[in-house]
Amino acid sequence: MLTDRVRLLGDEHPDTLTSRANLAAAYWQAGRTNDAIPLLKKVLTDRVRLLGDEHPNTLTSRANLAAAYWQAGRTNDAITLLKKVLTDRVRLLGDEHPDTVAAARVLGVWRAAA
Numbered sequence: 001m002l003t004d005r006v007r008l009l010g011d012e013h014p015d016t017l018t019s020r021a022n023l024a025a026a027y028w029q030a031g032r033t034n035d036a037i038p039l040l041k042k043v044l045t046d047r048v049r050l051l052g053d054e055h056p057n058t059l060t061s062r063a064n065l066a067a068a069y070w071q072a073g074r075t076n077d078a079i080t081l082l083k084k085v086l087t088d089r090v091r092l093l094g095d096e097h098p099d100t101v102a103a104a105r106v107l108g109v110w111r112a113a114a
Helices: 002-009 014-029 033-051 056-071 075-093 098-113
Strands: none
Touching (some): 002 014, 014 056, 033 056, 056 098
16 A cells, blocks of 8 residues: 555555554554554654644654653663653643643653663
8 A cells, every 4th residue: 555655645645644654653663663664664763754843743743752662671662752752742732722632641651660
């Protein structure tokens, strides 16, 4: 799917980014975190460039990369990235938004485990 979307729609089309993110999620779910991380990085880089640093899809991409880092044992990278997600979500969505609450909860768990 990703190959076809890149060929037909181009590398920057929103559907192409979604396909890349979905492939990364499939790798991640299959335990292939090292295959998922480069795709997640590309999705994040493209979303920052195309949508901006504060777009909800960009924040989600950043949170997904943080989770992949955590799964790969890159604890410091994961915590640093999720702290940025939490800071941005508090500022943009407020303290009580479900996405903010979820990021705060996960960050607390990761800090306790680290």
